[in-house]
Amino acid sequence: MAQVEALPPSLPPQLSPRAIARARRRQAAGLAWREYRRSWEGMIGLGILVVFVAVAVFVPLFIPASELDVTKATGTPFSPPSAAFPLGTDESGRSVLALTLWGSRVSLTVGFLATVISVVIGSVVGIVAGHFGRWTDSTLMRVTDWFLVIPFLPLAIVLATVLGPSLANIAFVIGITSWPGTARIVRAQTLAVTSRPYIERARALGAGDWHLISRHILPNTVPLIFANTVLIVAVAILSETTLAFLGLGDPLRVSWGSMLDAAFTHGAASIGAWWYLVPPGVCILLVVLAFTMVGQALEAVLNPRLRGR
Amino acid sequence: MATAASRSFTLTAGQRRLGAKLVGAVLSLAFVLVFNFFLFRVLPGDPAKNLTRNRLVPAEQVQVLRESFGLGRPLPQQFAAYVRDTLQGDLGISYKFRRPVSEVIGERIWPTVLLLGLSTMLSTVIGLWVGIRGAWRRGSVFDRLSLGASLALYAMPEFWLGILLLIAFGVGVGSFPGMFPTGGMSTPGTDVTSPAGVVDVARHLFLPCLTLTLAYIAEYALVMRSSLLDELGEEYLTTARAKGLRDALVLRRHAVPNALLPTTTLIFLNLGFVVSGAITIETVYSWPGLGLLSYEALRTPDYPLLQGVFLLFSAAVILANVIADLLYAYLDPRVRTG
Amino acid sequence: MALLEVRDLTVSYPSRAGVVPAVRGVDLTLDAGETLGLAGESGCGKSTMAAAVLRLLPPGTKTSGSVLLEGEDVLGMRPGRLRAVRWTEAAIVFQGAMHALNPVRRVGDQIAEAIRLHDKVSDRQAATRVGELLEQVGLPARRAPSYPHELSGGQRQRVMIAMALACSPRLLIADEPTTALDVMVQAQVLALLEELGRELGLALLLITHDLSVLAATCERIAVMYAGRIVEEGPAATVFEAPAHPYTKALAEAFPTIGDRASRRNPHGLGGDPPDPRELPGGCEFHPRCPVSVAVCPTLDTQLWPAGRDRRAACVHVRDGNLELVRQATPVPVGEDAPAHRGAGS
Numbered sequence: 001m002a003q004v005e006a007l008p009p010s011l012p013p014q015l016s017p018r019a020i021a022r023a024r025r026r027q028a029a030g031l032a033w034r035e036y037r038r039s040w041e042g043m044i045g046l047g048i049l050v051v052f053v054a055v056a057v058f059v060p061l062f063i064p065a066s067e068l069d070v071t072k073a074t075g076t077p078f079s080p081p082s083a084a085f086p087l088g089t090d091e092s093g094r095s096v097l098a099l100t101l102w103g104s105r106v107s108l109t110v111g112f113l114a115t116v117i118s119v120v121i122g123s124v125v126g127i128v129a130g131h132f133g134r135w136t137d138s139t140l141m142r143v144t145d146w147f148l149v150i151p152f153l154p155l156a157i158v159l160a161t162v163l164g165p166s167l168a169n170i171a172f173v174i175g176i177t178s179w180p181g182t183a184r185i186v187r188a189q190t191l192a193v194t195s196r197p198y199i200e201r202a203r204a205l206g207a208g209d210w211h212l213i214s215r216h217i218l219p220n221t222v223p224l225i226f227a228n229t230v231l232i233v234a235v236a237i238l239s240e241t242t243l244a245f246l247g248l249g250d251p252l253r254v255s256w257g258s259m260l261d262a263a264f265t266h267g268a269a270s271i272g273a274w275w276y277l278v279p280p281g282v283c284i285l286l287v288v289l290a291f292t293m294v295g296q297a298l299e300a301v302l303n304p305r306l307r308g309r
Numbered sequence: 310m311a312t313a314a315s316r317s318f319t320l321t322a323g324q325r326r327l328g329a330k331l332v333g334a335v336l337s338l339a340f341v342l343v344f345n346f347f348l349f350r351v352l353p354g355d356p357a358k359n360l361t362r363n364r365l366v367p368a369e370q371v372q373v374l375r376e377s378f379g380l381g382r383p384l385p386q387q388f389a390a391y392v393r394d395t396l397q398g399d400l401g402i403s404y405k406f407r408r409p410v411s412e413v414i415g416e417r418i419w420p421t422v423l424l425l426g427l428s429t430m431l432s433t434v435i436g437l438w439v440g441i442r443g444a445w446r447r448g449s450v451f452d453r454l455s456l457g458a459s460l461a462l463y464a465m466p467e468f469w470l471g472i473l474l475l476i477a478f479g480v481g482v483g484s485f486p487g488m489f490p491t492g493g494m495s496t497p498g499t500d501v502t503s504p505a506g507v508v509d510v511a512r513h514l515f516l517p518c519l520t521l522t523l524a525y526i527a528e529y530a531l532v533m534r535s536s537l538l539d540e541l542g543e544e545y546l547t548t549a550r551a552k553g554l555r556d557a558l559v560l561r562r563h564a565v566p567n568a569l570l571p572t573t574t575l576i577f578l579n580l581g582f583v584v585s586g587a588i589t590i591e592t593v594y595s596w597p598g599l600g601l602l603s604y605e606a607l608r609t610p611d612y613p614l615l616q617g618v619f620l621l622f623s624a625a626v627i628l629a630n631v632i633a634d635l636l637y638a639y640l641d642p643r644v645r646t647g
Numbered sequence: 648m649a650l651l652e653v654r655d656l657t658v659s660y661p662s663r664a665g666v667v668p669a670v671r672g673v674d675l676t677l678d679a680g681e682t683l684g685l686a687g688e689s690g691c692g693k694s695t696m697a698a699a700v701l702r703l704l705p706p707g708t709k710t711s712g713s714v715l716l717e718g719e720d721v722l723g724m725r726p727g728r729l730r731a732v733r734w735t736e737a738a739i740v741f742q743g744a745m746h747a748l749n750p751v752r753r754v755g756d757q758i759a760e761a762i763r764l765h766d767k768v769s770d771r772q773a774a775t776r777v778g779e780l781l782e783q784v785g786l787p788a789r790r791a792p793s794y795p796h797e798l799s800g801g802q803r804q805r806v807m808i809a810m811a812l813a814c815s816p817r818l819l820i821a822d823e824p825t826t827a828l829d830v831m832v833q834a835q836v837l838a839l840l841e842e843l844g845r846e847l848g849l850a851l852l853l854i855t856h857d858l859s860v861l862a863a864t865c866e867r868i869a870v871m872y873a874g875r876i877v878e879e880g881p882a883a884t885v886f887e888a889p890a891h892p893y894t895k896a897l898a899e900a901f902p903t904i905g906d907r908a909s910r911r912n913p914h915g916l917g918g919d920p921p922d923p924r925e926l927p928g929g930c931e932f933h934p935r936c937p938v939s940v941a942v943c944p945t946l947d948t949q950l951w952p953a954g955r956d957r958r959a960a961c962v963h964v965r966d967g968n969l970e971l972v973r974q975a976t977p978v979p980v981g982e983d984a985p986a987h988r989g990a991g992s
């Protein structure tokens with residue numbers, strides 16, 4: 001790893017410490033990317049994600065939103081795949097392909113939103129608990145443990161029922177129930193970083209809490225948080241699917257989970273309308289797999305001990 | 310000279326840790342009660358109106374509801390009454406069933422225990438075996454296939470798998486007939502205690518149990534594999550080989566028991582996810598347990614019932630965690646005597 | 648017939664970068680009751696050699712040559728014969744007994760397991776034997792039901808030794824038995840090994856990086872560098888008058904207790920042991936050698952006679968210029984070796 005220590009030759013020798021730190025970080029990022037590229041699972045996962053995100057972003061250009069309108073549906077309900085409807089139709093005659101592609105927007109959005117909430121809360125709690133220690137740590141960890149113990153779905157059901165069905169509420173519920181995992185990891189890392197000698201030196205020099213956190217703890221925990229975040233998105237998407245399937249999703253929007261709910265409650269299973277049930281599930285499977293593969297590849301980059309498993 | 314009064318009661322570090330965990334469990338349970346209580350009272354506006362917003366409820370019933378909340382009394386009194394009632398087993402009256410919640414729950418608990426118990430046992434046994442074999446022959450075809458299958462099973466919603474299995478084996482695809490019932494626990498009119506009734510229940514149980522088992526095999530297999538891979542790098546296994554022990558015995562007598570330690574506790578800690586799976590699977594198969602009850606409750610929405618089920622699930626999982634801690638302390642001598 | 652005879656042993660590991668030779672053509676002989684010390688820095692291949700004697704190398708390792716234990720080639724044995732030979736003819740004591748013992752089983756059970764693997768005895772007989780073994784290594788028999796974490800480092804090492812003696816082997820291989828132990832405990836463990844060797848007529852192969860330990864305990868010493876033996880001979884002479892520059896550096900790296908001068912002027916060797924995947928040409932030691940000459944980078948070294956019962960793989964030994972080695976000025980730690988490098992370093 002000697003390369004990381006040397007400055008890139010293109011920089012002039014007189015540089016502020018901040019610029020040096022930034023240059024080093026860029027170099028470290030480059031090295032990390034090269035190591036990441038070595039993992040074929042990581043690359044495949046990344047590829048799949050790029051495709052899905054691209055589809056989600058650009059789908060309005062190819063399939064007009066009117067295709068989702070129940071009143072404008074043109075197909076026969078529950079008809080199998082055909083030339084006009086490559087994935088068949090739903091109970092109202094809408095194209096399942098359109099629903100699946102548009103549904104990706106909601107599923108991915110809720111997944112990302114919930115993850116942001118979860119990671120932000122989790123990181124803040126983890127850093128505060130790890131850094132300030134003692135009473136703060138004990139109390140925060142007790143709260144964290146509570147959320148970890150309580151079973152996710154019953155808690156989410158209770159919260160979602162009380163708050164009411166909407167995109168934001170679902171994201172909030174998932175975020176609120178999944179931050180403990182991040183908090184634990186971040187706290188462990190914060191404790192590890194805080195025990196390093198340069199923290200003690202910085203404190204002796206008069207560094208305040210904010211300085212320690214923003215300049216030392218955060219940069220050392222962000223890579224870990226990032227790898228963990230990727231895995232959380234996978235879980236968040238699965239959670240959204242489950243909640244939507246149970247009918248707790250936003251009734252006005254189509255998501256993969258709500259498709260499965262609609263399909264099931266309208267009897268797609270007894271009719272054998274597999275074309276309605278398979279696509280959303282396959283999409284979820286692929287996306288979750290992709291996030292998991294990317295997350296594992298990232299962890300292997302960060303923790304060399306995990307490589308080659 | 311030690312008198313009875315001056316004799317101090319000392320606990321080992323291990324016992325103190327366990328004591329702390331037990332206290333923690335009680336605190337968690339207490340917080341569940343607090344959570345349950347405040348959740349419906351913290352919402353803005355009239356709780357009674359909020360709870361009945363999606364349904365057409367006659368005004369007198371709303372008034373009865375308001376009174377049942379005891380909203381006239383100060384908050385601490387309400388909470389005390391709530392706690393007292395709960396500890397006595399009074400969980401309120403279900404809106405949907407118009408009967409005490411505890412009664413409704415009592416009727417539905419055994420089907421869930423049957424389903425979860427059986428699938429947990431099967432998924433544990435099979436999952437552990439797959440994990441052990443995969444780790445022992447790392448990189449082999451079996452390992453790679455099982456890793457791939459585990460990953461795929463983990464990534465899919467378990468109820469989706471359930472629906473697919475339902476179509477494939479319950480309803481039948483194309484000309485392939487369905488072999489299993491598509492829902493419920495038994496055919497109406499069958500006496501479940503008769504031998505024919507037992508077979509009937511078993512046929513109804515097959516698909517939901519299969520779904521849950523498949524869904525959880527992945528988790529156990531992956532954890533066992535990872536745990537065993539960690540053990541396989543340890544030096545004491547080389548010592549065992551050096552003593553002249555056959556490779557298979559090195560695995561069975563040394564590596565696996567040590568790798569099983571964290572896995573055993575995982576089974577109990579996993580109960581939270583098992584419970585979540587039960588809710589969705591019972592919904593798919595209309596299996597009349599607590600999971601289906603939760604679904605029916607949230608559709609209504611039947612708040613007393615929801616609260617009651619949530620309380621029960623939480624208590625069960627908290628208890629499982631305590632058992633997991635006790636079990637680990639018992640199994641690992643480093644914790645026991647440390 | 649020698650108890651242990653290693654002939655041209657070569658051990659290679661597969662790795663992402665290709666095949667890595669850890670041991671390259673080593674010859675070794677050990678007679679019954681003899682003590683041989685094997686010294687060298689980390690990574691020189693000594694632990695690999697120790698594991699190779701009982702064929703305990705990880706799967707995928709390529710071995711060639713022969714390891715004759717009581718005349719039988721270990722490398723060619725069938726698995727059943729190998730398992731029978733293990734522990735009964737030769738036993739190995741690993742370093743870091745914290746991880747070499749199963750942490751969740753009682754030490755008495757682990758020793759008993761060794762006994763029962765090779766002998767049909769009743770529980771009671773096994774327990775008695777376990778007690779005897781523990782007493783032999785200086786531990787009270789009532790320690791048998793303890794778990795490894797309940798014992799100190801020195802006690803665990805003694806348990807490992809007791810376990811190694813369980814089947815009365817004729818050869819005991821001790822791989823770094825004193826590393827990670829306090830100096831006082833080190834001395835105790837070494838004294839124990841010496842005593843057991845004498846009492847039981849054991850042949851002892853003691854492997855360590857600490858040359859001074861070997862000088863005190865062993866009759867003969869062999870020094871390894873980069874997978875090869877570079878010097879071999881009687882312990883006292885090897886330590887006090889080394890014939891190879893590496894041995895000299897190794898001997899001087901440890902300060903003499905009580906010698907003020909050596910404390911203030913620690914001597915060492917600049918540089919690092921070579922990466923086995925990229926060995927220097929000729930004599931592997933030449934990049935760090937204080938007395939290397941022009942021919943060293945291309946010379947194929949072998950063990951040349953360096954006196955009575957001694958051999959060393961240095962060109963100066965071949966040419967009869969031993970004084971050059973002895974006069975090599977010790978290099979203060981921190982500076983690189985002097986500029987006699989030559990091509991290929």
